[in-house]
Amino acid sequence: MTTTDIAGDTPIEPTLQMSGIRKVYQLGDTEVVALDHAEITVEVGEIVALVGPSGSGKTTLCSIAGGILSASEGSVVVGGEDITDYGSKALTTFRQNQVGFVFQSVHLVPFLTARENLLVVDEMGRREGRVARDRADRLLAELGIDDREKNLPSQLSGGQKQRVAIGRALMNDPQLVLFDEPTSALDTELGAQVMELIRNEMKARGTSAIVVTHDDRITEYCDRTVRIVDGHLAA
Amino acid sequence: MKLALRELVRRPGRFVTATAILTLIAILLMFLGSLLDGLIRSSTGAVRAQNADALVFSESSQASFLRSRIEPGLAATLEQDLGADVGGLGVVQLGARVPGNGPRDLANVALWGYELAPDGVPEPPEPGEVWADETLRADGVEIGHELLLGSARTAVTVVGWVEDTSYNGQGSLWADVETWRNVLNTNRPDAALADGVFQSLVVRSGELGADTTAAVVAVAGPDYIALTVSQAIDEIPGVTEQQTTFNQILGVTVAIAFVVIALFFALLTVERTALYGVLKAIGARSRTIFAGLVGQAVVVTLVAATIAGAAVLLLDLAIPPGSIPLYVSASRIVTSIVLLLVAAVLGCAFSLRRVLRVDPASALGSS
Numbered sequence: 001m002t003t004t005d006i007a008g009d010t011p012i013e014p015t016l017q018m019s020g021i022r023k024v025y026q027l028g029d030t031e032v033v034a035l036d037h038a039e040i041t042v043e044v045g046e047i048v049a050l051v052g053p054s055g056s057g058k059t060t061l062c063s064i065a066g067g068i069l070s071a072s073e074g075s076v077v078v079g080g081e082d083i084t085d086y087g088s089k090a091l092t093t094f095r096q097n098q099v100g101f102v103f104q105s106v107h108l109v110p111f112l113t114a115r116e117n118l119l120v121v122d123e124m125g126r127r128e129g130r131v132a133r134d135r136a137d138r139l140l141a142e143l144g145i146d147d148r149e150k151n152l153p154s155q156l157s158g159g160q161k162q163r164v165a166i167g168r169a170l171m172n173d174p175q176l177v178l179f180d181e182p183t184s185a186l187d188t189e190l191g192a193q194v195m196e197l198i199r200n201e202m203k204a205r206g207t208s209a210i211v212v213t214h215d216d217r218i219t220e221y222c223d224r225t226v227r228i229v230d231g232h233l234a235a
Numbered sequence: 236m237k238l239a240l241r242e243l244v245r246r247p248g249r250f251v252t253a254t255a256i257l258t259l260i261a262i263l264l265m266f267l268g269s270l271l272d273g274l275i276r277s278s279t280g281a282v283r284a285q286n287a288d289a290l291v292f293s294e295s296s297q298a299s300f301l302r303s304r305i306e307p308g309l310a311a312t313l314e315q316d317l318g319a320d321v322g323g324l325g326v327v328q329l330g331a332r333v334p335g336n337g338p339r340d341l342a343n344v345a346l347w348g349y350e351l352a353p354d355g356v357p358e359p360p361e362p363g364e365v366w367a368d369e370t371l372r373a374d375g376v377e378i379g380h381e382l383l384l385g386s387a388r389t390a391v392t393v394v395g396w397v398e399d400t401s402y403n404g405q406g407s408l409w410a411d412v413e414t415w416r417n418v419l420n421t422n423r424p425d426a427a428l429a430d431g432v433f434q435s436l437v438v439r440s441g442e443l444g445a446d447t448t449a450a451v452v453a454v455a456g457p458d459y460i461a462l463t464v465s466q467a468i469d470e471i472p473g474v475t476e477q478q479t480t481f482n483q484i485l486g487v488t489v490a491i492a493f494v495v496i497a498l499f500f501a502l503l504t505v506e507r508t509a510l511y512g513v514l515k516a517i518g519a520r521s522r523t524i525f526a527g528l529v530g531q532a533v534v535v536t537l538v539a540a541t542i543a544g545a546a547v548l549l550l551d552l553a554i555p556p557g558s559i560p561l562y563v564s565a566s567r568i569v570t571s572i573v574l575l576l577v578a579a580v581l582g583c584a585f586s587l588r589r590v591l592r593v594d595p596a597s598a599l600g601s602s
Contacts, residue, residue, distance in 0.1 A: 057597050068516055068596045089520075095595075096518030103598055109238070109514040111245040123237055124519035134267050168517070 013080045015175050016042040017066055021074035022061050023231075034060040034232040036075070042176065045206040047199060049219040052228035058212045061228065062178045065210065066099045067091040079175035082223035096125030100169030100177040106161045108153040109146055114164045115140060115149040121171040132171070139167040143197070158186050162194045166201060177202065179211040183218060195221040236513075243534055250531070253499040254539050260492045261543030261575055264485060269547060271481035273560030274404075277370070278477070280469045281326070281345065281402035284353035288447035289461040290324070291436040298462060298470035300326045300434045307431030309401035309455055315587045316454045319440035319447070322350030323412055323433035327419040327426070328405060332383040333375045342374035345392070345402040347386060348415020351437045356397050357410035367393045373557025382408070385422030403471065404560065489574050496532055496582030504528065504586040508593055515595035524575030526591050529583045536579040540572040 023035040035057045042048050052058050063069040063078060067083055068091070075084045083094055108117045115136055122132035140146040143163040145156075153161055162182065169177050179198065183191030195211075199221045202209045211222055219225045227234045243250060282290075291313075296303035310321040325348045326535070332339035346365070352358050356366060367376055376382065380393045391410060400407040410418075412433070420427040429433070440447045450459035462470065469475055504511075511524055551563040 059596075063596045063599050066516070066599075068599065092515075092518055092520055095516065101516050101598070103513060103516075107509065107598060109510065109513075111242050112238070116241070120238060120514070121517055124514055124517060124523060172518075178599075 012044055013077075014041045014043050015046070015079055016040065016210075017075075017077040018061075018065060019070075019075050021061070021064060021071045021076065023057075023064065023069065024072045034231050035064070035071075038228075038231070038233045040065075040233055041224060042208045044175075044208060045203065047202055047209045047211065047222045049222035049225040050210050050212045050228060051099045051214060051216065051219060051225055053214060056216075056228045057231040058228055059180065060231075061233075062180060062210060062212055065119050065176065066101060067094045067097040094122075096151055097172055098175055100172060100174040102162075102165045102169045102177065102179045106153075106165045106185070108161060108164055108168075110153055113150050113152055114145060114156065114160075116165075117153070117164050118167045118171050121168055125174065135171060135173075136167070142201070143167050159190050159193060162186065163197065166198065170201065170205070170207070175208060177207055177209045179209060179231065181213055182211065183213070183215065186212075187219075191215075197216060236527055236530050237521075239530045243531055244329060249503075251537050253495065254535050254542075256495050257492060257536060257539035258542045258546075260488060261540045261571065262496065262546050263542055264488045264492070264575065265547040265563075265568055265571045266550065266561075267481060267484055268490065269476065269551070269561050269563045269572055270559070271485070272564060272567055273562035274481075275474060276399060276562050277401040277404045277560040278471055278474050279402075280368070280400045281407045282464060282467050282471060283325075285356055285399050285437055285464055285467075286354050286439065287437040287439040287464055288319075288440045288444065289451045289463065290467045291438060291451055291455065291459055291461050292434075294458050294460050296460075298460065298467060299472075300324075301426060303434045304428070305404050305433045305436050305459070307335070307429075309459070310433075310436055313436070313438060313454055314453060317440050317447075317450055317601060318436070319438050321439075322353060322437045323435075324349050324351075324429075324437050325415055325419065325428070325434040326402065327385075327386065327415065327423055328403065329385040329422055331374075331408075331491070332388065334380050336375050342376065343405040344371065344372060344382070344384070344408050345405045346410060346415055346418055348410055348412040348419075349437075350412055351439065353400070353409075356400065356409050357395065359409070360394050362411055362414050363387075363391055364394045365391045365408040365410045365414070366395050366397045367408050368400045368406040369396045369398050370557050371408075372396075373555070374406070376406075384418050387421040389418045389421050391418070403473075413448070419466045431534070437475075441452070466506070489578050490580045492575055493578040493582045496536070496579050497585035499590065500528055500532055500583050500586045508589075509597065511593040512595055512597035515593060516598040521591050521593075524593075525583075525587055528562055528586060528590065530579055532579040532583045535570070536575050540575050544568045544572070572589070 018040045021035050025032045025034055048057050064071050078098055109120055118136040119132060122128055140149050145160055145163050147158060150158055183194055185195060193219055207226040292298045292303040313319055313321045326345050328345045331344045333342050376393060377392050381443050383390055438447055438451055448461040547563055551561055555559055
């Protein structure tokens with residue numbers, strides 16, 4: 001599926017196109033099929049909820065979309081960049097530039113302040129210096145945690161940590177952000193606030209996102225829901 | 236690297252144990268090294284000070300001053316044939332009675348008789364006078380003291396100090412050859428030497444340089460051997476054995492430092508697997524993570540080595556001069572630091588495989 005720009009004449013590439021994705025793990029003599037000919041397209045600025053029970057292949061799908069794992073079969077195109085045959089070095093560079101991650105347990109670096117947790121993305125990858133520092137300050141302000149920039153994660157609330165994690169995911173100005181169970185550690189009210197924030201931030205930037213969850217309440221904040229069971233996708 | 240250094244600054248408690256253990260190891264390394272240097276200095280100073288292209292001994296002596304006999308006439312022959320400066324040299328080791336000390340409180344001394352002045356030693360003094368090595372201050376020796384040497388209590392008078400000329404752990408006294416021969420013959424009749432006979436010859440031949448030893452043997456014949464100063468040092472009883480033993484201990488100490496660093500950072504790497512997974516997921520390369528690990532090991536080692544260096548210097552100041560042969564030098568401290576740094580980097584290499592194996596996929600789907 002390909003959309004067009006406002007003028008209607010230039011086709012806009014989807015942010016993510018995964019075609020015929022198959023992922024097979026070898027466990028001794030046994031082959032475990034984690035994904036079986038999965039097809040998914042995420043348009044520019046679209047937020048897709050990926051819902052399924054544990055072990056259904058959600059994380060594997062996200063890992064392949066984010067360039068962490070390679071597919072056994074099929075093709076993956078992110079932001080017009082075909083990463084299907086990328087080796088580990090190329091995938092690392094791809095992750096530095098094209099995708100953002102928000103992990104299930106936030107996983108902030110415990111000895112870095114909120115601001116430094118954003119800047120670690122630059123330190124590990126692009127090394128843009130002042131540009132990165134300015135972007136971190138802007139993100140912290142937009143996420144409403146600029147007054148907590150010098151706080152360590154241990155001095156932040158659950159919601160504030162999640163905001164820092166979102167800021168970190170947006171530091172490299174990605175085309176696609178992958179959220180892995182972003183509200184699983186939060187209560188209902190805080191979870192709703194975080195999802196609202198995620199939606200607003202993604203829409204404001206026109207950034208696409210996949211939100212992995214097994215909580216159906218999350219899906220109302222997304223544009224579309226894709227269900228996955230035993231490695232098979234169903235819209 | 237910044238990330239790793241921030242961790243060191245903000246979580247110093249995590250590195251205290253490793254730093255403390257490494258500090259103790261570094262102290263041991265520097266102290267033992269300085270002890271070795273002190274022992275070697277105190278054993279070899281008098282020979283090291285010889286400004287010689289060759290030292291000549293009799294062939295059957297195995298380069299022992301006490302056993303060696305150089306017949307009269309050889310010095311003149313060498314001077315004539317080689318155009319070299321040649322001077323007689325001999326030593327006798329005795330107990331010395333020092334004024335003010337008890338009758339059984341003897342200072343162990345090596346009395347040298349010399350014709351060509353070694354480096355740092357003035358020309359031979361008047362008969363009956365000696366230059367004394369400053370280590371003898373620890374035995375109460377002072378300028379103007381009349382020392383009574385050996386069982387015959389032969390008197391010599393101290394007229395000045397010289398530095399770093401100990402021999403076999405004994406402070407040296409430097410006298411003219413007649414004074415030395417008199418003391419030797421009076422106190423050690425079994426080793427007495429006739430006039431003109433020396434234990435060794437010092438040969439200075441600027442032109443021949445490294446070929447001097449071969450030239451000396453060619454002129455002197457098969458009854459004599461000629462050694463360079465460094466060869467003569469190796470022949471001093473116990474020197475090679477001390478060096479070998481201490482170097483083995485130092486090697487084991489460095490190996491222990493390597494194991495400590497390897498184990499500590501291997502454990503730290505295991506503990507950080509989740510963090511490394513996250514960093515790799517957001518684009519960190521393995522080499523960046525490993526460089527941070529090495530950076531931490533280097534800083535921890537430098538901190539430990541600096542504390543250890545300061546501790547050994549303080550120890551050197553605290554220990555009374557002459558009580559133990561400790562010689563703390565900048566080169567020993569720097570060498571120890573370099574060895575520890577090499578051990579630190581190699582110890583970290585132990586964790587490289589584990590860092591490489593951290594899967595960024597572990598960051599996703601883990602809670």
